[in-house]
Amino acid sequence: MGELDTFRSEVRGWLEESCPPSMRTPAVEADDVWGGRKPWFPNDDARLWLERAAARGYTVPTWPREYGGAGLGPDQARVLAEELRRLGCRVPLKSFGIWMLGPVLLDHGTEAQKRQHLPAIARGETRWCQGYSEPGAGSDLASLQTRAVRDGDCYVVSGQKTWTSHADKADWMFCLVRTDPAAPKHEGISFLLIDMATPGISVRPIPLISGASPFCETFFDDVRVPLENRIGREGGGWKIAKELLEHERGAISALRDAATSEEESLEALARRYVGVDAEGRLADAILRDRVTQANMDFLCNKLTLARSAAAVRAGRAAGPETSIFKLYATELNKRRRELKVLIQGFQGLGWEGDDFSPDELRHTREWLRSRANSIEGGSSEIQLNIIAKRVLGLPD
């Protein structure tokens, strides 16, 4: 038996023993575990599952052991992912610390910074939020204006961030600030870690067209942040910020795929709401065609992801096709959400109350929420610019 097979049987044995049965059922968003100083769990099994997974380094399998990971190589990590999928295990911990900040800290953090933050992220003891966008800096992120001025052993931060997901629940923020207003806009930016308990920080949630949301506005009023909380050199924050965005784009498209794969198919929904004719075809021919277009596009997108993964497995660099993933996955998701509401007819128009089923209400909210998919994490227009420039080589 090869080393990898031994590893697989070990993992399988451990999972069978350690993952509580209730954690092997499909997850719903309301049950997500995000950790933090004041963690919330839907039940004791969820707490137990996080503790066990974290103790074995499985919340961050590829991170080094000294920082709370399991030190797995790519092949072992793939085996673990396969076994988790096979048993249908829930993700024990959702975390911006894991998806976004961790990889950047591993590459750019000092030893002290890594030891302070990585193990706590891995165990789910700190919850992070992302301080990037500002009211005046969306797609043109590098024009951000939140100032950080040196004063002794601290920066004094003042300004405003927006779209900070879960800022009202987060313990820490990784934040882009302007340390040199005189430098060219990409060069005057630094990357700071800010404890949300610091005096001078206030947070206000932002309701969306879809209702309550995790997004917040965060205000900084002369907030003192120790110099040692800076990652990388002063003025070197933009490069780190961009690397982090790559991790974020990967996480967004991966999450969408996980979400859509468990959903009821469009045609099943349409059969219930629109009905079928004598030959079993959806009664609305135009809707049937639109559903089919979405199904075909979904399949082609899935095959393109598989093609990219196959190239990487064969030892080739991921091809330029990867640049379309964020763009296409989000646009496709928007279309699917819209079709669901359309299929439901009048029942797709409910906002709340018993006249509508929980699924109907959810579909309406998801349709509205999905409008943001092609804006957040780099808008579709920005993605098109990237493809035009980096892949097609079109001039500025």
Add this chain to the structure above:
Amino acid sequence: MSFVLSEEQEAIRKSARELMRERAPVTELRRLRDSRDPDGFSRAVWQEMAKLGFAGIALPEAYGGGGLGFAELGLLLEEAGRTLAATPLVATAVLGAGALLLGGSDEQRRALLPGVAAGRTLLALAHEEGTRHAPYQVGTRAEALPGGGYRLTGAKTFVLDGHVADTLVVVARTSGHERGREGISLFLVPAGARGLAVSRTTMVDSRNAARVRLEAVEVTAGGLLGEAGKGADILDRVLDRGSIALSAEMLGSLQEAFERTVDYLKVRKQFGVAIGSFQALKHRAAQMYCEVELARSIVMDALAAVDQGRDEVPLLASVAKARTTDAFLLIANEAIQMHGGIGVTDELEVGFFLKRARAAEMTLGGSAHHRDRFARLRGY
């Protein structure tokens, strides 16, 4: 690994690309058109393709073929598509040979397939009768004769390579009603058969198609492919393979049209700058790039599915045909728009791509036909 080419496949692609660029560039299609070439394709190039083993690349070695699969055939088609090469690949190597492979007896295959592989024998599938693709709309009658054999009467249209084929595979009805799937039968009809009249039609894409009239054409019992009345089982599979093969050809064509357009955006200057710097054009180019990549994924998977004998071949055939058709039409139209005034001149080759996109769309069913079929296959 179907999504990553092997070294052998890369070598096939390279040699096909060189052959097409040197011997069958778009100027060759223009020459065939302008000289009103009676064949509508170059027999010399087809001979060269046969010598390289391309004509029978996916046929079994027992019949003189190369014993490779659709993955390899797809590479040839893609390269042929890049230069809009008029070759008998689809009509002979995919549709005609496919009918023999999937429905013919060993004797029937032995009689024709070695000639196909050697580049001597050309085939054509005569199936269309209406104004658009409708596989079971078959009014051509085949009466069983008392002494065995059949007598065929009817008319066929849009028969690819019909006027140059040595043998036609004719779809006729031995029983059933005019649009029914039951009662369809496939017959081998030699080009010189008494009562058979084939006339070429001049098509917008300068490629070959013909009308076929059958006036009491008699074929022997040995001319029936498979079982009488069960021809639709063969025809469905042949058409699926045809759709996938044509999608591979279209993939090459749409990729070429796209690359030519992006190149033009970089060199054409207006207002003192390259027009490719205008965001209105950049974004459309990037959208087209997405379509190219998605088309490539579905074509590669569909080709592999044929070789692996997967159950989902019919479904994938329809996705491939619908998606590449739509992508090709989008890109060909955008190619003309982005080339501006010269885009609509006959001198520029981009127009040939648009004409081909339209004809390829109608061949074996457009995207609406295939979306309807996809939905039926999925039970809605």
